[in-house]
Amino acid sequence: MTDDSALSTTCHAAGDGRLRHGAALKFFWGPMDCGKSTMALQMNYNHARQGRRGLVLTRIDRSLGPKVTSRIGLAHDAIEVTDDLDLVELVRSKWAAGVGVDYLICDEACFYGEQHIEQMVELVDCYDVDVFAFGLASDFRSVLFPAARRLFELADSVERIQVEVLCWCGRAGALNARVVNGVVARSGEQVVIGDTASDADVRYQVLCRRHFMAGELGSVAPQPALPGM
Numbered sequence: 364m365t366d367d368s369a370l371s372t373t374c375h376a377a378g379d380g381r382l383r384h385g386a387a388l389k390f391f392w393g394p395m396d397c398g399k400s401t402m403a404l405q406m407n408y409n410h411a412r413q414g415r416r417g418l419v420l421t422r423i424d425r426s427l428g429p430k431v432t433s434r435i436g437l438a439h440d441a442i443e444v445t446d447d448l449d450l451v452e453l454v455r456s457k458w459a460a461g462v463g464v465d466y467l468i469c470d471e472a473c474f475y476g477e478q479h480i481e482q483m484v485e486l487v488d489c490y491d492v493d494v495f496a497f498g499l500a501s502d503f504r505s506v507l508f509p510a511a512r513r514l515f516e517l518a519d520s521v522e523r524i525q526v527e528v529l530c531w532c533g534r535a536g537a538l539n540a541r542v543v544n545g546v547v548a549r550s551g552e553q554v555v556i557g558d559t560a561s562d563a564d565v566r567y568q569v570l571c572r573r574h575f576m577a578g579e580l581g582s583v584a585p586q587p588a589l590p591g592m
Contacts, residue, residue: 385491386486386491386493387493387520388494388496388519389494389495389518390522391497391522391524392498392500392522393526394528395539396536397526398435398524398526399497399498400434400470402497403470404437404468406495410466415465416466418442418457418464419439419468420469420470421443421470422443422445422471422475423556429442444475446476449482450483451482451486466492467495470498471498472496473498473500473510473511474510475510477509477510480514481513481517498510498511501538503548506553528569530570530574531570531582532571532581534571536569537569537571538575540570541566542565543565544564545580
């Protein structure tokens with residue numbers, strides 16, 4: 364068993380100098396429309412109102428800007444995660460500037476790099492910073508995103524968001540189909556910007572497994588255009 368004195372030789376304490384071993388990496392996932400970003404913003408609100416200090420991050424938000432936005436109209440300014448952003452150095456730089464950081468809210472975490480997931484783990488284990496990650500599990504082919512796979516492998520807890528999303532047939536929606544010119548796509552780049560408007564050349568639609576595998580889209584009512592995966 365490793366004691367605190369041994370651990371402190373390789374890991375660093377939070378701002379008060381103590382290693383509490385209380386932080387955790389939690390991954391909340393689900394298909395489009397299940398409320399991931401809404402939950403991320405609610406999580407940030409709940410922690411902030413208790414005096415905790417956090418950073419909100421995102422990548423490829425539907426607004427195409429440095430914001431976390433939800434389909435029900437909530438929004439919050441965010442730090443855009445780029446390939447060269449080091450989450451550990453980000454937190455350390457905030458601390459060096461006198462800004463406290465107790466937790467991170469990481470929305471659209473499926474689009475992060477695998478190195479960012481490793482950095483989340485380091486923040487939890489070595490700096491006692493909580494990390495709450497939110498994102499899709501799989502892409503339009505039903506293949507796990509690399510960052511999501513790493514979160515499944517490393518997170519302290521993994522929870523599927525319980526807000527039910529329905530396929531056009533009324534069954535539970537589970538998979539995110541990419542629809543190109545009215546046909547379910549089976550190949551292509553893993554991340555392509557689209558929207559959910561029924562008349563868009565490239566759009567995304569949540570389907571149950573049966574209709575995802577069959578490529579059957581049913582009749583889709585027009586929806587407001589917004590960026591997707």
